[in-house]
Every structure is written in structure tokens, then in C-alpha cells.
Amino acid sequence: MVTIADVARHAGVSPSTVSYVLSGKRAISARTRERVEASIRALGYHPHAGARALASSRANVIALVVPLRTDMHVPIVLQIAMAIVTAARGHDHDVLLLTNDEGTEGLHRVARSALVDAVIVMDVELHDPRAPVLRELGLPSVLLGFPADAAGLTCVDLDFAAAAGRCVDHLADLGHTAVALVGPPAGVLDRGTGFARRTLAGFERAAARRGVRAVVRPCDPAHEAVQATVKELLTEHPEVTGLVVHNEPAVPPLLEALRAQGVAVPGDMSVVAMGPEELAAQVSPRLTAVPIPAEEMGRRAVELLMAKLDGAGEVPDATLIPPRLVPGGSSAAPRR
Amino acid sequence: MVTIADVARHAGVSPSTVSYVLSGKRAISARTRERVEASIRALGYHPHAGARALASSRANVIALVVPLRTDMHVPIVLQIAMAIVTAARGHDHDVLLLTNDEGTEGLHRVARSALVDAVIVMDVELHDPRAPVLRELGLPSVLLGFPADAAGLTCVDLDFAAAAGRCVDHLADLGHTAVALVGPPAGVLDRGTGFARRTLAGFERAAARRGVRAVVRPCDPAHEAVQATVKELLTEHPEVTGLVVHNEPAVPPLLEALRAQGVAVPGDMSVVAMGPEELAAQVSPRLTAVPIPAEEMGRRAVELLMAKLDGAGEVPDATLIPPRLVPGGSSAAPRR
DNA sequence: CAGGGCCATCGAAGCGCTTCGACGACCGCT
DNA sequence: AGCGGTCGTCGAAGCGCTTCGATGGCCCTG
Numbered sequence: 001m002v003t004i005a006d007v008a009r010h011a012g013v014s015p016s017t018v019s020y021v022l023s024g025k026r027a028i029s030a031r032t033r034e035r036v037e038a039s040i041r042a043l044g045y046h047p048h049a050g051a052r053a054l055a056s057s058r059a060n061v062i063a064l065v066v067p068l069r070t071d072m073h074v075p076i077v078l079q080i081a082m083a084i085v086t087a088a089r090g091h092d093h094d095v096l097l098l099t100n101d102e103g104t105e106g107l108h109r110v111a112r113s114a115l116v117d118a119v120i121v122m123d124v125e126l127h128d129p130r131a132p133v134l135r136e137l138g139l140p141s142v143l144l145g146f147p148a149d150a151a152g153l154t155c156v157d158l159d160f161a162a163a164a165g166r167c168v169d170h171l172a173d174l175g176h177t178a179v180a181l182v183g184p185p186a187g188v189l190d191r192g193t194g195f196a197r198r199t200l201a202g203f204e205r206a207a208a209r210r211g212v213r214a215v216v217r218p219c220d221p222a223h224e225a226v227q228a229t230v231k232e233l234l235t236e237h238p239e240v241t242g243l244v245v246h247n248e249p250a251v252p253p254l255l256e257a258l259r260a261q262g263v264a265v266p267g268d269m270s271v272v273a274m275g276p277e278e279l280a281a282q283v284s285p286r287l288t289a290v291p292i293p294a295e296e297m298g299r300r301a302v303e304l305l306m307a308k309l310d311g312a313g314e315v316p317d318a319t320l321i322p323p324r325l326v327p328g329g330s331s332a333a334p335r336r
Numbered sequence: 337m338v339t340i341a342d343v344a345r346h347a348g349v350s351p352s353t354v355s356y357v358l359s360g361k362r363a364i365s366a367r368t369r370e371r372v373e374a375s376i377r378a379l380g381y382h383p384h385a386g387a388r389a390l391a392s393s394r395a396n397v398i399a400l401v402v403p404l405r406t407d408m409h410v411p412i413v414l415q416i417a418m419a420i421v422t423a424a425r426g427h428d429h430d431v432l433l434l435t436n437d438e439g440t441e442g443l444h445r446v447a448r449s450a451l452v453d454a455v456i457v458m459d460v461e462l463h464d465p466r467a468p469v470l471r472e473l474g475l476p477s478v479l480l481g482f483p484a485d486a487a488g489l490t491c492v493d494l495d496f497a498a499a500a501g502r503c504v505d506h507l508a509d510l511g512h513t514a515v516a517l518v519g520p521p522a523g524v525l526d527r528g529t530g531f532a533r534r535t536l537a538g539f540e541r542a543a544a545r546r547g548v549r550a551v552v553r554p555c556d557p558a559h560e561a562v563q564a565t566v567k568e569l570l571t572e573h574p575e576v577t578g579l580v581v582h583n584e585p586a587v588p589p590l591l592e593a594l595r596a597q598g599v600a601v602p603g604d605m606s607v608v609a610m611g612p613e614e615l616a617a618q619v620s621p622r623l624t625a626v627p628i629p630a631e632e633m634g635r636r637a638v639e640l641l642m643a644k645l646d647g648a649g650e651v652p653d654a655t656l657i658p659p660r661l662v663p664g665g666s667s668a669a670p671r672r
Numbered sequence: 673c674a675g676g677g678c679c680a681t682c683g684a685a686g687c688g689c690t691t692c693g694a695c696g697a698c699c700g701c702t
Numbered sequence: 703a704g705c706g707g708t709c710g711t712c713g714a715a716g717c718g719c720t721t722c723g724a725t726g727g728c729c730c731t732g
Binding site for chain 4: 696
């Protein structure tokens with residue numbers, strides 16, 4: 001193994017000088033710096049992470065707690081995780097992957113053992129047991145999602161209320177006067193995942209604002225359940241000509257069900273989805289959608305975390321990412 | 337921070353004794369051990385990961401390199417990753433998440449800096465640039481998938497050839513005499529991902545063995561492309577009554593295309609899929625499928641890695657996980 | 673030309689842990 | 703009773719790095 005002492009010897013300086021070249025914490029003359037950098041390259045030196053962590057009490061690693069549940073839309077989870085890793089690398093940090101099956105113990109463990117010096121928690125629920133742990137741990141942390149009591153916690157999420165509002169506005173602008181929200185299964189609401197509630201609120205508020213009739217349906221993504229929901233909706237609310245779907249996996253069966261019922265999209269029914277772009281692009285016609293900004297969420301989370309780590313003043317408690325509606329072929333003016 | 341010295345003082349022993357209690361590397365009397373353990377609990381002691389890594393030159397962390405590409409089926413990637421984390425925790429190891437956008441540099445970096453002491457690489461391609469790097473790094477490693485030259489590398493994967501064979505056998509057993517393989521887009525084969533080739537080989541071999549006519553089609557998962565492929569297949573090969581689909585995202589549009597063409601499943605056409613269980617369960621009728629054994633792949637990879645880390649003799653170079661066919665409602669005897 | 677400051681560099685201490693050799697105490701054997 | 707051999711424990715060294723105070727030039731000023 002190449003150590004800092006080897007580099008120092010090779011460059012004819014002391015180990016501390018090499019350290020200062022690396023960290024930039026003290027002024028080093030250009031000549032010396034170049035010599036040291038050349039030696040580093042020549043020897044292929046990489047600082048020993050453990051030694052560095054021990055001496056500096058900074059591991060340069062952040063923990064990422066991913067959900068174990070499978071009813072979240074999975075590709076998004078991975079996209080966000082990737083975005084976080086990429087962003088973290090941009091700040092010279094690595095990412096340690098933690099699952100929830102260790103429970104909050106895992107958080108305690110990595111924090112107390114100084115394995116990581118900050119935490120990002122994904123898929124936060126309204127009454128998330130990890131929230132109090134984060135507070136008590138005293139580690140810098142960022143949550144993706146909002147718990148019921150977000151006091152003292154830094155949270156990032158898509159502005160779901162605004163996103164639902166955006167969808168309603170889009171449909172209202174096209175001339176629709178009655179719209180329905182097809183949401184996640186009832187379980188998600190019960191479990192209290194914040195975004196479902198916020199979507200609902202935003203949907204209803206926007207509908208009221210625009211004077212549009214609003215119907216709401218939770219929906220299990222299973223084929224039969226979707227079919228039943230669609231049939232129900234069509235018979236009970238024939239006035240509905242626009243659908244806002246906030247339920248990832250239900251989209252393909254929903255489109256199929258509409259087709260099976262002889263309902264043309266967008267001719268008879270406009271469909272707007274809140275969810276991943278890939279899906280929107282995969283179906284025909286291409287969906288009008290408000291994509292989940294995975295990359296931005298990950299990046300913002302890391303940036304906030306780094307700001308906290310650097311102790312650079314205050315960071316905002318809540319970061320709501322504004323929605324972006326991408327028009328597709330699935331929405332149009334209603335037939336009259 | 338609570339250190340080993342604090343624990344030692346509290347228990348009235350020397351720090352080294354505490355260390356030996358923790359590691360079990362020397363005999364400690366039951367009385368002393370209990371006292372020390374009580375002190376550890378009382379003080380809430382966790383060993384400092386960096387210090388431990390420095391002194392023992394073992395970080396107890398493994399790197400997991402996940403693919404950046406998005407044309408792999410994503411949920412499986414996450415499932416495997418989760419399985420790896422869980423298995424690693426069972427062996428007292430943590431998992432560091434690495435993406436490929438750092439290139440093979442990332443591997444070098446974490447290895448040389450002793451951040452990790454072993455590596456698992458996912459989604460290995462036939463001519464994977466990471467393979468030579470792993471060899472030269474001299475770190476214990478396990479690949480998920482097979483590169484063209486696997487010499488000296490430990491690889492784990494589903495036995496795709498056997499899986500395709502299993503599907504053909506299933507259809508042949510039901511009485512089908514002409515079957516088609518709907519594979520991944522041509523690009524995947526070109527890029528040389530090993531599993532596509534192995535599936536193809538297994539498919540053709542099994543068909544020959546069973547005296548069944550075999551047709552092969554690569555297929556882009558986009559809606560229109562699938563539709564075209566299906567139409568083509570039906571007109572050019574009306575004798576085909578069984579489909580083996582090895583193309584995750586193409587399944588829903590494929591089923592829809594069949595329905596649109598008035599082809600009943602499984603009445604007129606049996607469909608067998610190689611791919612994730614959730615999908616098989618989500619469509620109607622439930623698919624007969626050979627699931628990707630995500631949990632087992634992750635677990636086996638970790639076990640092999642730990643065996644290598646413990647230096648416990650030789651580990652097998654190749655681990656092919658035998659396929660398991662789960663019957664569903666999408667396959668039946670052909671109409672005569 | 674002396675004195676004060678600053679810049680660049682060095683030396684040494686110490687971060688918290690593991691591990692090796694040493695050392696009593698105690699056992700069983702002759 | 704004496705001796706070798708365990709067994710259980712301790713002390714100290716050292717892992718590779720950061721960081722703080724010290725130091726020696728140098729320039730600028732009075």
C-alpha cells in the first residue's frame with residue numbers, strides 16, 4: 001500500500017505538506033504543490049479512507065436508507081438513488097446503502113460507529129419511526145418526503161399538491177368540466193404516505209378553484225380492480241371526461257380497460273398521469289404526464305446535506321420541487 | 337463519543353480485553369466477558385469504523401456496482417441489491433453503492449483507498465471493461481452475469497440456457513409443436529449481454545431436442561414495435577402456438593396485441609415469460625413464468641464473497657442457479 | 673539596517689482500534 | 703514439592719492520516 005509518507009519521501013517534503021496539498025487547508029507554494037501532485041500520480045496514491053476518517057472524524061460517506069416495501073414504484077427509487085450517488089460523488093462523498101429491515105437500529109449503528117456522517121432517508125411516511133431517530137441522532141439528514149411532524153427536519157419532495165393542480169388546470173384549460181382522480185390503493189392513504197394526501201388536497205383545491213366537478217377513486221393496480229374501477233367510474237359518473245392517474249402500475253391496465261369499454265383516448269376521455277416518464281413514453285398514445293423529477297430530487301437532497309455538513313448557515317426546512325407538465329397525446333379538448 | 341477505553345475503564349479491564357471480547361480472537365473468561373458486555377450495553381458503545389478499518393485493514397464494507405443503463409429491468413436490479421445488502425448485513429458487512437458513471441475509476445478508488453474490501457458487480461456484459469480491472473485489483477469479487485472471458489473470476493447468474501429449455505419443455509409437454517422466442521431488442525444481443533445469447537442457445541437446443549419448430553424474434557418493447565412483431569409472427573408463422581417471451585417490458589403490449597388480433601391466451605396461443613414474478617402476477621391471465629431469482633442471486637453472491645474474504649479454500653468459478661418454472665394460466669395444450 | 677509580519681513548511685501528537693508478546697496464576701504431572 | 707503448560711489478561715506498538723504549534727526565510731517598513 002502507498003502511504004502519505006511514501007508520497008512525501010518521493011516528493012522530498014513532509015507528510016503534513018502532502019496532506020495540506022490534498023486538503024487545501026493551508027497555503028502551499030505552486031512549485032511544491034506541483035511536485036507533490038506529480039508524486040501522487042506517479043505512485044498512484046489514494047488516501048486510506050479509514051485513517052482519514054479516524055484522524056479527521058469525517059468519513060465522507062452518507063447513508064441512504066431505501067424502502068423495503070415493494071408497493072412504491074420501483075424504477076423511481078433506483079433513479080433517485082442513482083442521482084444521489086452521482087451528486088454525492090460530485091461532492092467527494094460515497095453512499096452507503098441501508099435497508100429498513102434492520103429497522104432504526106441500522107441508523108443508530110452507522111451513526112454511532114462513525115461509518116457515515118450524514119443520512120438521506122427515502123420514501124418517508126406520515127408517521128415514520130425514523131423521523132424521531134434522526135432528530136435524536138444529531139446527524140445531518142435529509143428526508144425525501146414529509147412526515148407529519150417535520151419540525152427540525154429537512155425535507156425534499158415533489159410539490160404533489162401543485163402537481164395535481166397542474167393536471168386539473170391542464171384539463172380545465174382544454175375545456176373539461178368534470179374530472180376524476182384515480183389514486184393509489186386505499187392502503188397507501190391509510191398508511192399515511194404524505195404525498196397521497198397532498199395530491200388529493202391539491203386536486204380538490206384546483207377543481208374548486210376552476211369550478212370543475214371532481215371525483216376521487218383509490219385503485220388497486222391489479223388488472224381486475226382497475227377494470228372494475230373504470231367501469232364504475234363510467235357508469236356512475238358519465239359526465240367525467242378527464243382522468244388524473246396517480247398510480248403508476250395501474251396505467252397500462254387502465255388504458256386497456258378504457259379501450260375495452262370502447263372509450264377512445266383522448267377522444268372520449270383525456271388521461272393525465274402523475275408518474276415516471278418512461279411509462280408515459282411506453283404506452284400509446286404517449287401520455288400527458290407530470291414526471292417525478294428523480295434526478296432533481298436526488299441532487300437537491302445531496303446539496304442540502306452538503307450545506308448542512310459544511311455548516312454553511314441555515315438550510316430551508318422544506319423544499320418543494322415545482323411540477324412540470326409534459327404534454328402528450330392522451331389529453332385533448334372534450335367532445336361536445 | 338464512547339471509546340473502547342471508556343468501556344475498559346467501566347468494566348475494570350484493559351482495552352485489549354474489550355477488543356478480544358468483541359472479536360472472540362482470544363479466550364476470555366465468562367465472568368469477564370459478561371462484565372464487558374454489560375459495560376458495552378450500559379455505555380451504548382459502537383466501535384469506530386474508521387479506527388477499526390485502520391488497525392485491522394478490514395473495512396467490513398463491500399462495494400456494489402449497479403448498472404447505469406436503463407434498458408435492464410429495473411425492479412430486479414433493486415431486488416438483487418436489497419438481497420445483497422441484507423445478506424451482507426448477515427455477515428456483518430455494509431454495502432457501498434457505486435454507479436458506473438465514474439467508470440472503472442470508481443473501482444480503483446474504493447479499492448486503493450481501502451474503503452471496501454470486496455466488490456460485487458451487477459449486469460455484467462460479454463466484453464465488460466470492469467472484468468480486467470477486477471482481475472488486476474486483486475480484491476475478492478463476484479460478478480452477476482458472465483463476461484466472455486470469465487477466467488479467474490467468480491460469476492453468478494440464472495442458468496438462462498436451462499431456463500429457456502425449461503420453457504420449451506413446458507410447451508412441448510403440453511403438446512405444442514412450433515414455438516417462438518420473443519427476445520430482447522437487437523441491441524442487447526449486439527451489445528453482447530451474455531444472458532441473451534445463452535437464452536437463445538438454450539431455446540434452440542431444447543427445441544431441437546424435442547423436435548419442435550423454433551422461431552426467434554428480437555423485439556423492441558415499444559408498443560408499436562411489439563404490435564408489428566406479433567402481427568408478423570402470426571402471418572409468417574401461423575403454425576406457432578407457443579411464445580417464450582424474454583423481454584420484460586414487452587409483455588403487457590404483447591398480450592394486448594394478441595387480444596387485438598383476436599388471438600386467445602392460452603386458447604390460441606400459450607405464453608411463457610422469463611422474468612419477474614410481480615409482472616406475471618399483474619397481468620390477466622397470470623403468466624406461466626420462470627422468475628428471476630433475485631433474492632437467491634444476491635445471497636449467493638454474498639456467500640461466495642465471504643468465502644473468498646475468509647480465505648476458506650476455493651470457491652467455484654461459475655454458479656448457475658437452476659431455473660424454476662411457475663405455472664400460470666397463460667399456457668395450455670394447443671387447440672387441434 | 674533592525675524589527676515585525678507573513679508565508680511556506682515541518683515535526684509531533686493523537687484519532688480509536690487491533691494484535692503481538694509478555695506475564696502472572698493456576699493446574700496437573702512426576 | 704517442583705516444573706512445564708495452559709489460560710486469561712495486560713501493555714505497548716503501530717495502522718495512515720490530520721492538525722496544531724513551531725520555525726525559518728523572506729519582504730516590507732520605519
